[in-house]
Amino acid sequence: xxxxxxxxxxxxxxxxxxxxxxxxxxxxxxxxxxxxxxxxxxxxxxxxxxxxxxxxxxxxxxxxxxxxxxxxxxxxxxxxxxxxxxxxxxxxxxxxxxxxxxxxxxxxxxxxxxxxxxxxxxxxxxxxxxxxxxxxxxxxxxxxxxxxxxxxxxxxxxxxxxxxxxxxxxxxxxxxxxxxxxxxxxxxxxxxxxxxxxxxxxxxxxxxxxxxxxxxxxxxxxxxxxxxxxxxxxxxxxxxxxxxxxxxxxxxxxxxxxxxxxxxxxxxxxxxxxxxxxxxxxxxxxxxxxxxxxxx
Numbered sequence: 581x582x583x584x585x586x587x588x589x590x591x592x593x594x595x596x597x598x599x600x601x602x603x604x605x606x607x608x609x610x611x612x613x614x615x616x617x618x619x620x621x622x623x624x625x626x627x628x629x630x631x632x633x634x635x636x637x638x639x640x641x642x643x644x645x646x647x648x649x650x651x652x653x654x655x656x657x658x659x660x661x662x663x664x665x666x667x668x669x670x671x672x673x674x675x676x677x678x679x680x681x682x683x684x685x686x687x688x689x690x691x692x693x694x695x696x697x698x699x700x701x702x703x704x705x706x707x708x709x710x711x712x713x714x715x716x717x718x719x720x721x722x723x724x725x726x727x728x729x730x731x732x733x734x735x736x737x738x739x740x741x742x743x744x745x746x747x748x749x750x751x752x753x754x755x756x757x758x759x760x761x762x763x764x765x766x767x768x769x770x771x772x773x774x775x776x777x778x779x780x781x782x783x784x785x786x787x788x789x790x791x792x793x794x795x796x797x798x799x800x801x802x803x804x805x806x807x808x809x810x811x812x813x814x815x816x817x818x819x820x821x822x823x824x825x826x827x828x829x830x831x832x833x834x835x836x837x838x839x840x841x842x843x844x845x846x847x848x849x850x851x852x853x854x855x856x857x858x859x860x861x862x863x864x865x866x867x868x869x870x871x872x873x874x875x876x
Contacts, residue, residue, distance in 0.1 A: 583624060585657060588650045590617045591629065595647040598637045672701035673862030678714035678726040679706060682808040685830040686743050686850055687873055688727055695869045702862050710780050710806065718853055724863045730849035731783040738856040740867070742874070745826040745848050747791070748838040750811070752818040758837040765795040765841065772802035772820035774811050784848070788823050791846060812836060825850075 590607060594614065597603040604611045622629050629643035639647060679688055692704055709717065714726035719734060733739060749768070751758045757767060778785040792799040802820050805811055809831065811822045816835040825848040829838045852870060854863060 583621070585654070587617050587621045588654055590614055591621055592647065592650045592654060594618065594630070594637075595639055595643060595650075598639070600632075600637065673860075674703045674705060675860075675862045675866050676705045676707065676722070676724045677866070678709045678717055678723040678728075680711060680714075680727065680729060680808070681708065682729070682825065682828060683727040683742075683850065685827045686727075691866070691870050691873050694873065695866050698869065699862075699865055702865065704866075712780065715853065718855055721855070721858070724854065724858075724860060725866060726853045728851055728853055729781060729784055730851060731781070733851075733853065736855060736857055737853050739851045739853045740870070740874075742850040742852055742870075743825075743827060745850075747788075747823045747841055747844060747846060747848060748826055748829060749841055750815050750822045750824045750828070751837050751839065752815055752821075753835045753837050755818075755821070755837070758839070760839060762842050763839040765791055765797055765844065768792075768799070768821060769797045770800065773799045774803045774805065774814050774820040774822040775801055776811075777804040777806060780806050787846060787848070791823065791841075791844060 590603075593606055594600065594603040597606065600611050600614060604614045607614065618630065625642075625646070627642040627646075628640050629646055631638045631640055677692075692706075695702065695704065707717075707723065709723075709726075711726075711728035711731050714723060714728050715731070715733065715737065717723040718726050718737060727742070749763045751763075757763055757771075775788055776784055789799065803814055805814070808824065808828055811824060812828060812831055812833045814820060815822055816833050818835075823841070824838075826838075852867070854867070
């Protein structure tokens with residue numbers, strides 16, 4: 581049996597009005613869907629709820645009993661809605677959130693907006709830091725939650741995978757190689773490479789370098805930077821090429837082209853991190869919004 585709240589609502593109004601026209605007008609619908617809903621409800625229950633003649637509409641004994649049950653169920657639903665709305669409205673606190681710039685293209689703004697919509701009493705404080713700095717800050721309780729690039733985590737830090745993306749090659753739009761549909765790592769052998777400095781992101785740096793070494797290419801690293809958006813800006817200004825996670829293609833930079841890499845299966849993960857031994861309601865509400873976003 582699969583009763584719906586709509587069926588219950590329609591029946592309750594109809595049982596009060598005992599007139600299909602007035603009930604339909606009160607529900608702001610036409611009569612046919614109201615009649616269809618009643619037939620479906622009676623079919624699922626296996627009983628007759630209303631007796632309908634040319635002159636009048638009456639509740640059957642089963643209909644009278646079901647009227648009371650429908651009113652009770654819908655009343656409980658309304659009470660539950662009001663309860664969770666009061667809880668959401670009364671939730672308060674401050675959540676200190678660390679993030680890297682690339683997280684702006686992996687759903688973080690949408691999660692924050694959803695959080696503020698459902699829990700307006702909770703303040704969000706954003707702090708831009710690289711991944712290693714965020715890990716240290718979460719450990720030291722200077723941040724409540726962090727959005728980082730994949731890297732080894734110390735004991736006691738919980739994590740949630742946000743994305744698992746392919747790498748793309750980012751080139752200036754007018755680069756001779758940009759006209760291709762895909763690109764091989766070997767084609768970048770003599771190209772100036774832009775990359776994160778290893779001291780800032782050793783895990784990412786080593787992964788990129790390993791892609792080149794796997795193809796027996798010794799990359800010519802010309803620029804080392806500290807932000808993904810700086811990498812894109814340098815590529816847009818024809819200062820070199822870079823290997824970047826797929827989500828950065830959403831950054832909206834002009835004068836750049838993103839090409840899939842040939843025969844490369846290595847991916848790039850992003851994580852949300854927090855201290856597992858710390859109980860904090862406001863942070864957990866943000867995690868709830870994040871999980872809902874990931875499952876949508």
